[in-house]
Amino acid sequence: MPSIVYQGTGPRIAYERRIAGLTQVDLARAAGVALGTVRKIERGERGVSDAVLTAVADALDTDPSCLLPDRERPDDRVHEAMPGLSAVLAAYEAPEDGPCRELPEDGPCRELPALREAVASVVAYRLSAQYARIGRTVPGLLAELCRALQHVAPHDRFMVARLAVDACRAADAVAFKRGAKDLSARLIDMMRWAAPQAHDPLVDATVAYVRTEVHFGAGTHTVGLRALEQALDRAPRNDEPEALAARGALHMRAAVVAGRAGNGDAAALHLDAARALGDRVREDAYGGTAFGPDSVRIHEVSVAVSLGDGYLDRALRLAREWRPPRNLPAERRSGFYIELGRVQLWAGRPDAAFESLKVARRIAPQHAREHRWVREDAATLRRLKRADAESLTSFAEWCHAGASV
Known part of the structure; x- marks a missing residue:
């Protein structure tokens, strides 16, 4: 496939370079690009290929979309991820007795620490809404995790399964937000396949949380609420921070789904439960799902939007008194303002x-x-x-x- 060439990126790259405190020489060296190329791009004398844009964005520690003019769309790299994801989803249940030759980038698996680091990166991309980076990374990573699940030592299998769930969730962020509902549902099915192999009820809670997207897409909110309440019944009941956060995240999700179903009473009950749990933990990321007092406040606005008239004043009053702090994931803060x-x-x-x-x-x-x-x-x-x-x-x-x- 020929490389995409973006025009008009020079001023954005120059701006981000100055903000980062880099000279053109610094940027060229960090991106592995010729100094003359950087100068021509910033002067607007040449466009930027997809590969160069990615290298420059990595050097500036930003997402490629932040370097594009407003009317350019970086979606091509996201679209390019879809066939690779489909190939993984077609073959992840490959037999145990051999490598999966249908998966892309077939080959040996990295050691567990390297896999853990790679998954941590795509989770960070999801939380900061850097979907283009997920798109170019996650298909090969999921394929590698599928191979690892077939061949890893039994005592490491639990961890690899957890990593597979987290990577699937990052991929689902791309699919679901781009409206690829069928692909999103298939990724959730893969999460449900991997989760039992982790033997961790917190992982099961994560999958239940994400699976609600199927009900958002289908409009089956009452069914989705019932599924979340069943997940709450199965969730760990101890007072460990991770368990408290798991239950709190499920209550937040249930409040929003109840609101979408028009069930104000259930929404209020779940919000109250989420508040009580949020007061007992610090704002942090549980399984990639931020939970704590600030996240609960954001979900209060979500519930008000879901319920509509009669609840809007409450959301406006909250917004006058409070704004999401910068330590919350960018995706969640952006969602609050939307x-x-x-x-x-x-x-x-x-x-x-x-x-x-x-x-x-x-x-x-x-x-x-x-x-x-x-x-x-x-x-x-x-x-x-x-x-x-x-x-x-x-x-x-x-x-x-x-x-x-």
């Missing part, structure tokens, strides 16, 4: 709604760009506010408002 923007739009405050969407974009551009509500609300704002068209039009074009989702 949902707040929807509440503000419904409350007749279009200017405030547009500001919230712009904040969501600054925090996690790929997350905001791919979010269905951002597209819907940007299109609505564009219709309501034709007079100040320029910045709103630019934003709407950036997120492809009005595009099918």
Whole structure:
């Protein structure tokens, strides 16, 4: 496949380079790119190939999408991940007596510490909404984890299974947020296959949390609520921080699903339970799911959006008094402002709604760009506010408002 060439990236690269405190020589050396190439790119004399964009982004410790002009889409690299993921999903249950030749990048597996480090990287990419990086990394990693599960020593199998669940979840972040519901459901099936091999109830809780996406996609919210409540019944009941966070995350998810089902009483009960558990743990990441008092506050806004009229004032009051701190994952902070923007739009405050969407974009551009509500609300704002068209039009074009989702 020919490399994609992006135009107009020079000013963004120069800006990010200066913010990072690097000279052009430093950037060229770190990216493994010729100094003349960096100079020409920044002067706008040449475009940037997909490979060079990735190398420069890695050198600047940022996602490639942050270096693209607003009207460019970095989705090609995400699309390119889909066939590789499909190949893994077609063959992950390969027989135990031999390597899986259908999987991409077939070959020997790295040692467990290297696999653990690789999975930690894709989890970090997910939490910071760097989906392009996941797209180019996770298909080969999942294939390698499948091979490791076939051949690893029995005492290491539990850990490899946990790593496979975490890697599947990172891949699912790409699939689900891009609207590839069938691929997302297949990745969740792979998680459900790997989880029992981990023999860890916390891993089972993670899978139950993520599996709710199937019900979001299908609109079967009452069924999803029942599944989460069953998962809560099976979750560990001890007072270890990990167990408290596991139950709290499930309660947060259940509150949102109950709200989508229009069940305000159940939503309130689960939010109360999540608050009580959140007061007992510090804000941290459990299995890649942030949980703690701040995460619960964000979910209060989510529930208000789900329940609609009669609950919007509560969300607006919370937003006046509190903002998500920077130590929360970027994906979650961006989600807060996306949902707040929807509440503000419904409350007749279009200017405030547009500001919230712009904040969501600054925090996690790929997350905001791919979010269905951002597209819907940007299109609505564009219709309501034709007079100040320029910045709103630019934003709407950036997120492809009005595009099918």
